[in-house]
Amino acid sequence: MCMAIPSEVISIENGMATVECFGVTRQASLLMMDGQVAVGDYVLIQAGGFVAELVDKQTALETQAMMAEMLAHQAS
Amino acid sequence: MISFAPEGVIQVQLVLERGRIAAVRLRPRPLPPLKALLKGRQADQAARMLPRLFSLCRIAQTCAALNAIEQALGVAPPPAQSAARLVLTLAETIQEHATRLTLDGPLAFGQAPDVETAKAVRRHIAALVPLICKNDDWVRPGGGRLSPRPNDLADWLEELRRLILSGLMAGRDVSALLEVKDLRDWAQGQGSAPARLLQALLKPGLAGFGASATGLMGHLDSGQVMARLAASDWESYAQAPQTAAGLCLETGPLARQNDHRLIRTLEAESGHGLAARILARLLELAQTLTGIALALPLLMEGEGVDLPVAGGVGLGAAEAARGRLFHWVRLDAGRIEEYRLLAPTEWNFHPEGAFVQGLKGAEAADAETASALARRQGLALDPCVGLEIEVSHA
Known part of the structure; x- marks a missing residue:
């Protein structure tokens, strides 16, 4: 559904970031980001598994809260 | 812990028989429960929340x-x-197509990506909104405060044209080519990542991979879409949409560029396969530039209109890079009562649609090959969708 929820960067190694969102971790390439990404940042991952955008922490947490609200409804 | 796949994973089952993909079965994605999030919210607040998701x-x-x-x-x-929305939508389409043509497209075929062009286009597109309005003021039902900067917008467009012409089209407006032979010559020059990609895809066998007889979406009866999204069984429609006549359709760049002579000729040679789908994105870059150029003079300083506190039902459409998108809403006293969405993905990944029809019968000696072919077909139709692929033998 072309949703993308901001994920937190928990580690960076060899141009790849490990990101976490709702307890799920996955890997994404930092090829597009020119070294702008650090551990603790929130990012959006694009199709193909590329980090495409930095998101400020407040916006990221608000968006995660919106998604959590929807998912809680879906689960109930 | 919440387990989920926000991009919406489609489960695909491939059945192999005598070296071919004999059957393709899809399980539609669950629909996001937007109503749960939006119900009771003011319409303008909902409009600002949706792009975040x-x-x-x-x-x-x-x-x-x-x-x-x-x-x-x-x-x-x-x-x-309306002009501002059109310009922004077209610019987003350019960004998405440029990324496909320089980054994930080449990588999917073992070629070197052109990261610098992908980044340059993305940076340039990101600079557009501030030339039209402050913050995201345009995101308001009825329209927001626009403060366009005409001279800067003209410069912005020229730079975008230069980026596309030099970075993606290797100095030649590909949309002006008339014959597939000219396209092959251009591709063989290997002057850009899309040229190298098309050179690989124009080869016999690959060019027509994934082709099917699925119709291409042109005019669509919006009354039928509205009625189906309003119905109590709307979810089954939104997960597997068909026309009133029960037909599956392909939506996206190929459907929009189908009238171009190069696409018509390629269709005659090898069908609506990989080469036609990738070429359509390249052609659409040029057409989109023209659309932006025509819309920019319509941008004027000003505000939107006041909104009544009213109720009603509405259907909104937009041409996203991936295809046609519909939102359906029911309002009560200016607040969201119901919210439904029909994404382009569901047309293309209908259980009898373009993805499935294009894969059926494809030669695949083993499970690994079959999976790779399915991913290739998925990338050509909708790169934003994750596929979970399972292969079995008949």
């Missing part, structure tokens, strides 16, 4: 939402607002 094509999603809300309220935005 649908951030991969947020402009098109926003435009579809604004259009739906406006129709429900019975208001029409001033022409300058």
Whole structure:
């Protein structure tokens, strides 16, 4: 559904970031980001598994809260 | 812990028999429960929330939402607002196509990506909104405060044209080519990542991979879409849409560029396969530039219209990079009562649609090959969708 929820960067190694969102971790390439990404940042991952955008922490947490609200409804 | 796949994973089952993909079965994605999030919220608040969730094509999603809300309220935005939305949507399409053509497309075929061009286009597109309005003021039903900067916008467009012409088209407007032979010559020059990609894809065997007889979406009866999304069984429609006549359709760049002579000729040679689908994205870059150039003079300084506190039902459409997108809303006293969405993905990944038909019968000696072919077909149709592929033997 072309949703993308901001994920937190928990580690960076060899141009790849490990990101976490709702307890799920996955890997994404930092090829597009020119070294702008650090551990603790929130990012959006694009199709193909590329980090495409930095998101400020407040916006990221608000968006995660919106998604959590929807998912809680879906689960109930 | 919440387990989920925000991009919406489609489960695909492939059945191999005598070296071919004999059957393709899809399980539709669950629909996001938007009503749970939006019910009771003011329409303008909902319009600002949706792009946060649908951030991969947020402009098109926003435009579809604004259009739906406006129709429900019975208001029409001033022409300058519509022009601003069109320019922003077209720019988003360029960004998405450029990424496909320089980054994930080449990588999927073992070629070197052109990261610098992908980044340059993305940076340039990101600079557009501030030339039209402050913050995200355009995101308001009825229209927001626009403060366009005409000279800067003209410069912005020229730079975008230069980026596309030099970075993607290797100095030649590919949309002006008339014959596939000319296209092959251009591709053989290998002057850009899309040229190298097309050189590989224009080879016999690959060019027609994934082709099917699925019809291409042109005019679509919006009354039928509205009625189906309003119905109590709307979820089954939104997960597997068909026309009133029960036909599956392909939506996206190929459907939009189908009238181009190069696409017509390629179709005659090898069908609507990989080469036609990738070429359509390249051709659409040029057409989109023209669309932006035509819309920019319509941008005027000004505000939107006031919104009544009213109820009603509305359908909004937008052409996202991936295809046609619909939002449906029911408002009560200016607040969201119901919210539904029909994404382009569900047309292309219908259980009898273009993805499935194009894969059926493809030669695949083993499970690994079959999976790779399915991923290739998925990338050509909708790169934003994750596929979970399972292969069995008949």
